[in-house]
Amino acid sequence: MYKHYKENKEQAKMNIKEISIKDYNYELPDERIAKFPKAERDHSKILIYNKGNVVEDTFYNIVNFLPENALMVFNNTKVIQARLHFQKQSGAHIEIFLLEPAEPFDYELMFQTKEQCVWVCMIGNLKKWKEGVLTKEIEINGHSVTIKAERLEQVGASHKVRLSWDDASLSFAELIDVIGELPIPPYLNRDTQESDKTTYQTVYSKIKGSVAAPTAGLHFTNELLEKIREKGVIIAEVFLDVGLGTFRPVQVENVLDHKMHSEKYKVPEETVKIVNDAKKKGNRVIAVGTTSVRTLESSVDAGGKLIAGESETSIFIYGDYKFKIVDAIITNFHLPKSTLIMLISAFGGKETVFNAYHEAIKERYRFYSFGDSMFIY
Numbered sequence: 001m002y003k004h005y006k007e008n009k010e011q012a013k014m015n016i017k018e019i020s021i022k023d024y025n026y027e028l029p030d031e032r033i034a035k036f037p038k039a040e041r042d043h044s045k046i047l048i049y050n051k052g053n054v055v056e057d058t059f060y061n062i063v064n065f066l067p068e069n070a071l072m073v074f075n076n077t078k079v080i081q082a083r084l085h086f087q088k089q090s091g092a093h094i095e096i097f098l099l100e101p102a103e104p105f106d107y108e109l110m111f112q113t114k115e116q117c118v119w120v121c122m123i124g125n126l127k128k129w130k131e132g133v134l135t136k137e138i139e140i141n142g143h144s145v146t147i148k149a150e151r152l153e154q155v156g157a158s159h160k161v162r163l164s165w166d167d168a169s170l171s172f173a174e175l176i177d178v179i180g181e182l183p184i185p186p187y188l189n190r191d192t193q194e195s196d197k198t199t200y201q202t203v204y205s206k207i208k209g210s211v212a213a214p215t216a217g218l219h220f221t222n223e224l225l226e227k228i229r230e231k232g233v234i235i236a237e238v239f240l241d242v243g244l245g246t247f248r249p250v251q252v253e254n255v256l257d258h259k260m261h262s263e264k265y266k267v268p269e270e271t272v273k274i275v276n277d278a279k280k281k282g283n284r285v286i287a288v289g290t291t292s293v294r295t296l297e298s299s300v301d302a303g304g305k306l307i308a309g310e311s312e313t314s315i316f317i318y319g320d321y322k323f324k325i326v327d328a329i330i331t332n333f334h335l336p337k338s339t340l341i342m343l344i345s346a347f348g349g350k351e352t353v354f355n356a357y358h359e360a361i362k363e364r365y366r367f368y369s370f371g372d373s374m375f376i377y
Helices: 005-017 058-065 106-111 172-179 215-219 223-228 269-281 290-298 338-346 348-362
Strands: 045-050 053-058 071-075 077-079 085-086 092-104 117-126 133-141 143-155 159-166 205-211 234-242 263-267 287-290 309-313 328-332 373-376
Touching: 045 269, 058 215, 058 223, 058 373, 071 077, 071 092, 071 215, 071 290, 085 133, 092 159, 106 172, 106 205, 106 373, 117 143, 133 172, 143 172, 159 290, 205 234, 223 234, 234 269, 234 290, 269 287, 287 290, 290 309, 290 328, 290 338, 328 338, 338 348, 348 373
Parallel strands: 045 373, 071 234, 071 287, 077 205, 287 328
Antiparallel strands: 045 053, 085 092, 092 117, 117 159, 133 143, 143 159, 234 263, 263 309, 328 373
16 A cells, blocks of 8 residues: 555655755744634635635635535544543642553444553653552542553553543443543643533544544534535545644654654545546545545555555655645644645645745734634645
8 A cells, every 4th residue: 555655755765865854944923823713613714825826715715716526535533532630649640641542452442442441641740650550530420430540561652551440331432521631732832621622623523533633624614514515516534543743843854864653544435436536537636634635645556546444654745745646735824844834845835835824924824723724726
């Protein structure tokens, strides 16, 4: 599945010895970071870039810019309440951040499991939890439930943690819906609020697993999606489990030395048929968000056709990468020196994208997860 991708990457390394991370930096005033979403999802601004022409509009008008017979691909992942808080008898606070399931390994089975499970986790205040089992009591459905956390072996910079609870009627999904906290992006510099449970999920989210939202999709309402369908635009879905790595900046000077994080994805048979049919007819495939881009570009055969399946991807899109499926992208404004801004630069052209970013800053656009968006086609 990844043969074509590996060849492209190796060829790029042969031709290019260095790409400086400094080339993907820009200055953003702190007040341009959107700490909260707009009161209405589709009332954010959108910067539309089409072959050098720039148009500014409101997101609910995006239907007017969608090409005839286009196909839009959405990531239907759902953010889980991945932050679990415990307190030791000493008073020390320990945070367990769920990263990915270990036992059972499958996401669907994990959220159905009862009594106990094991996750790969990031642990906050780890030095205060050298040994022992953490316990927490909470009332669920009118009766007391005791939750225990046992630290197991280290896995890279993370740890496996066994979680158990003494109510056999409760699934893990039901448990974390009560005890977990939604993990909003760290750059928001604020506590999670009750409203985030709604506003930091897309209206079409279905499959639980992510610790970050596919934020380009946050602008869509059910009403807007209906208008898009009425125009004749086809909608298809993929799944990519958005991991914590999406927030990690590139920390090496030479971009070619960066090690990309891995994320699980799934491309359904139905989506494959729709996408390949669209490509055959010459209809444009619009990826909603960088997670949809990475999923589509990761599941391509040697002939350039999308293929169905479940796997993991660590695809790193940058430089002169040749896109095989994606013809247009709807995306938010991304952090400087991030793999996401490199992906968008690879698609739209670095100079074009950075000119758009500078224009957006000048016009006081709102940036990052709860901010405004771009449509590049």
